[in-house]
Amino acid sequence: LERPERTGGSAAEPVGSRLDVGPQVSVVIPTRNEARNVEPLLRRLDEALHGLSGEVIFVDDSDDGTPEVIARVRPSVRLPVRVHHRTPAQRVGGLGGAVSEGFALCAAPYAVIIDGDLQHPPETIPALLGTAVEHAADVVIGSRYVSGGSASGLAGSMRHLVSTGSNRLCRWVFPRRLRGVSDVMSGFFLVRVAVVDRAGLRPDGYKILLELLVASGRLRVREIGYAFAERHAGTSNASLTEGARFARRLFALRVPKPARFALVGASGTVPNLLGTAVLHHVGLHYLVAAIVATQIAVGWNFLGCELLVWDRETGSRLRRYPAFALINNLDLVIRLPLLAVLVGRWHLGVGISTLMSLAAAVIVRYLVVDRLVYRR
Ligand code: GDD
Numbered sequence: 001l002e003r004p005e006r007t008g009g010s011a012a013e014p015v016g017s018r019l020d021v022g023p024q025v026s027v028v029i030p031t032r033n034e035a036r037n038v039e040p041l042l043r044r045l046d047e048a049l050h051g052l053s054g055e056v057i058f059v060d061d062s063d064d065g066t067p068e069v070i071a072r073v074r075p076s077v078r079l080p081v082r083v084h085h086r087t088p089a090q091r092v093g094g095l096g097g098a099v100s101e102g103f104a105l106c107a108a109p110y111a112v113i114i115d116g117d118l119q120h121p122p123e124t125i126p127a128l129l130g131t132a133v134e135h136a137a138d139v140v141i142g143s144r145y146v147s148g149g150s151a152s153g154l155a156g157s158m159r160h161l162v163s164t165g166s167n168r169l170c171r172w173v174f175p176r177r178l179r180g181v182s183d184v185m186s187g188f189f190l191v192r193v194a195v196v197d198r199a200g201l202r203p204d205g206y207k208i209l210l211e212l213l214v215a216s217g218r219l220r221v222r223e224i225g226y227a228f229a230e231r232h233a234g235t236s237n238a239s240l241t242e243g244a245r246f247a248r249r250l251f252a253l254r255v256p257k258p259a260r261f262a263l264v265g266a267s268g269t270v271p272n273l274l275g276t277a278v279l280h281h282v283g284l285h286y287l288v289a290a291i292v293a294t295q296i297a298v299g300w301n302f303l304g305c306e307l308l309v310w311d312r313e314t315g316s317r318l319r320r321y322p323a324f325a326l327i328n329n330l331d332l333v334i335r336l337p338l339l340a341v342l343v344g345r346w347h348l349g350v351g352i353s354t355l356m357s358l359a360a361a362v363i364v365r366y367l368v369v370d371r372l373v374y375r376r
């Protein structure tokens with residue numbers, strides 16, 4: 001599915017017939033198994049965008065025949081409708097990845113992101129667009145938490161709590177960027193396509209709006225209220241996994257990569273120390289305990305790096321592990337002889353010796369780097 005040309009007019013065609021006729025607004029709809037919702041959605045969209053020039057782009061990750069339903073309804077809809085169906089192998093980044101791909105397909109200067117389950121009212125789209133034009137805004141957020149908005153469609157008080165809680169958390173983590181934004185979690189918003197820096201977005205998970213607001217430069221943001229409705233049919237795809245993804249992403253957005261690496265590395269001291277002490281306590285020789293506990297700490301650091309530092313979703317973890325483990329085991333060259341002296345000769349405790357050996361490893365590494373790498 002290609003992004004259509006914004007300006008047209010080949011030699012054969014009269015100029016003017018295709019200039020300026022691109023749509024004003026591209027409605028991007030991420031869908032995952034919404035076969036029962038897309039027909040009523042398209043009908044309401046068609047009605048709501050009456051008098052506007054718009055287009056509809058589905059970015060679909062469904063296995064339930066959603067594209068077939070869209071194809072069946074399309075002829076009776078005035079709006080141009082396109083479907084970008086992603087095969088299971090192409091489904092990178094879930095909902096966020098789908099929206100990000102949608103941005104690349106927009107022919108209009110404004111994109112409106114809207115859910116495919118009718119929780120977001122299509123009738124609000126003209127107001128989003130009107131607000132953007134009137135206030136020269138880059139982003140107009142459909143918010144449940146300003147006047148005119150309501151969150152009654154959030155099934156259960158638990159989801160309500162999660163929604164307001166994560167909104168608060170985001171504003172606490174990014175007080176300046178998110179000043180005046182009441183609904184960072186909103187999945188219903190307009191954005192000027194030109195301000196979307198797709199390369200800077202690393203959207204995996206639900207919170208594409210947060211990514212946009214944090215990763216882009218200064219943006220002019222407005223909000224308008226809307227009533228979050230109950231799901232038309234089916235069940236939400238939100239889950240605990242998505243929640244964990246979100247927390248990781250928030251951390252990664254806030255803390256630079258080298259600092260995340262340092263934090264994970266420092267945290268490895270805990271399993272290393274604890275592991276050595278426990279294994280020694282249950283009868284292992286202290287050098288064996290140190291080697292085994294180091295493997296536990298390396299595994300801990302590896303997981304930390306995978307989840308919090310590099311945050312990769314592609315490639316095989318198993319393939320990365322050997323090189324990572326090798327490099328992180330080099331410390332033992334220093335630590336084991338030192339432990340042999342501290343515990344074996346001087347009869348110091350295993351715990352304190354482990355801690356000293358870990359500190360020594362850092363110091364030796366510093367000295368080696370200082371003398372060999374940065375020598376004048
Ligand atoms: N392409 C694609 N791929 N679409 C997806 C995927 C996916 O992996 N997962 C979900 N979707 C689509 C759904 O089909 C629906 O159209 C929309 O994304 C929202 O998914 P829901 O599963 O209905 O999410 P929700 O109702 O729990 O959450 C919505 O409201 C939240 C506010 O509380 C979303 O809009 C969230 O972004 C929003 O934060």
Ligand code: MN
Nearest residue numbers: 115117119236
């Ligand atoms: Mn929903």
